[in-house]
Amino acid sequence: xxxxxxxxxxxxxxxxxMNRLEGRMLRVRSKRSKEILFVGDLFSDxxxxxxxxxxxxxxxxxxxxxxxxxxxxDSFYKIGKTPSIDNYADYxxxxxxxxxxxxxxxxxxxxxxxxxxxxxxxxxxAIKDRVKMLISLGGFADSDDYTLSNIGLxxxxxxxxxxxxxxxxxxxxxxGQNRSFLNWFYSRELNKGLSSxxxxxxxxxxxxxxxxxxxxxxxxxxxxxxxxxCDRHIDLPLWHVPVPSKYLDMNRVEQHMxxxxxxxxxxxxxxxxxxxxxxxxxxxxxxxxxxALKTQLES
Numbered sequence: 001x002x003x004x005x006x007x008x009x010x011x012x013x014x015x016x017x018m019n020r021l022e023g024r025m026l027r028v029r030s031k032r033s034k035e036i037l038f039v040g041d042l043f044s045d046x047x048x049x050x051x052x053x054x055x056x057x058x059x060x061x062x063x064x065x066x067x068x069x070x071x072x073x074d075s076f077y078k079i080g081k082t083p084s085i086d087n088y089a090d091y092x093x094x095x096x097x098x099x100x101x102x103x104x105x106x107x108x109x110x111x112x113x114x115x116x117x118x119x120x121x122x123x124x125x126a127i128k129d130r131v132k133m134l135i136s137l138g139g140f141a142d143s144d145d146y147t148l149s150n151i152g153l154x155x156x157x158x159x160x161x162x163x164x165x166x167x168x169x170x171x172x173x174x175x176g177q178n179r180s181f182l183n184w185f186y187s188r189e190l191n192k193g194l195s196s197x198x199x200x201x202x203x204x205x206x207x208x209x210x211x212x213x214x215x216x217x218x219x220x221x222x223x224x225x226x227x228x229x230c231d232r233h234i235d236l237p238l239w240h241v242p243v244p245s246k247y248l249d250m251n252r253v254e255q256h257m258x259x260x261x262x263x264x265x266x267x268x269x270x271x272x273x274x275x276x277x278x279x280x281x282x283x284x285x286x287x288x289x290x291x292a293l294k295t296q297l298e299s
Contacts, residue, residue: 013046016065016073019094023066023073028053034060034132036106037099039092039113041138042217045071049110052285059297060106065095067116069216076216082164083219085227089119096120096127104132106297111243112220114139115229118260122232133296134236134261137288138243141256142228145248157225160218169215230259237263239296241288244269267293 016025026046036056040049049064056062068091069075069083076083096105109117114136121128146153162168238261242250258264269290289297 019091020079021068021074025066026050026053026064028057028062030057030061032060034106035103036060036062038062038064039109039117040064041111041113042070051281052288054282055286055289063099069213075213083216084223085115085119088116089123092116092120093124093127100130104130106133107131108135108137109139110137111139118229121234128234128236131236134238136238136240140248140253141260142230143226145253145256147247147249153225157222160222160225163218164215164222169218230256234260235262237261239265239267241267241269241290241293
């Protein structure tokens, strides 16, 4: 067992030191020879996604790196950089080149993780020749994919920009990451007789909010409020799992992805797909791998 940032983690989590940033990566080996790179969403805590990574390991060796400022890794601010989509894409490209050399890799991005993957492939087109299969798990491609009104998106952008500054971010951290405050904020949920699964979700949300670098989150949220990955074509087919979200217009997501990629293949999901969000548990997390996607991973 190793210890990082006050957490005890299992031996599948290894230190990751790259580009002067210290963090961790989750590496789960498989009986299969395939290599799978998984890039998590915002709040990409390795422990949170560990069950899903174990579910993926039924199909190959899985590696999930920390994202700077979002998991157990140093923020870009440590090295004088701003957390931006471009900088995350550059970081991921460095990891890809370091880890995979000349091997073929199945690449899976969840939510914001897929935004980074797409930007990496746009900025480093040579990497696509080593991508065996590209999968989006609730990914999106453009700020126009949001269901927010122009006024709502504008207000979100202004707020994110404000809290990406040092002094407001310090104030937000002092209040918003205080464990007692978070317990009080969610006290209604914690005390109203939630099911065990719902209670675990709320407790997990508190834990992740207490651990994330809020200034990094604000900075990348500002970038996401006015971004587009639709400017360049990527000569790769995409398999897309449309994770239900009230914040995304699925029709616009699909239209944008059809513009970017050479092929677009939506993966049908079951009715109970969104009832199993506890990705720490392998059995629950496996519901995020629809049967049609498992078939593709097996091929």
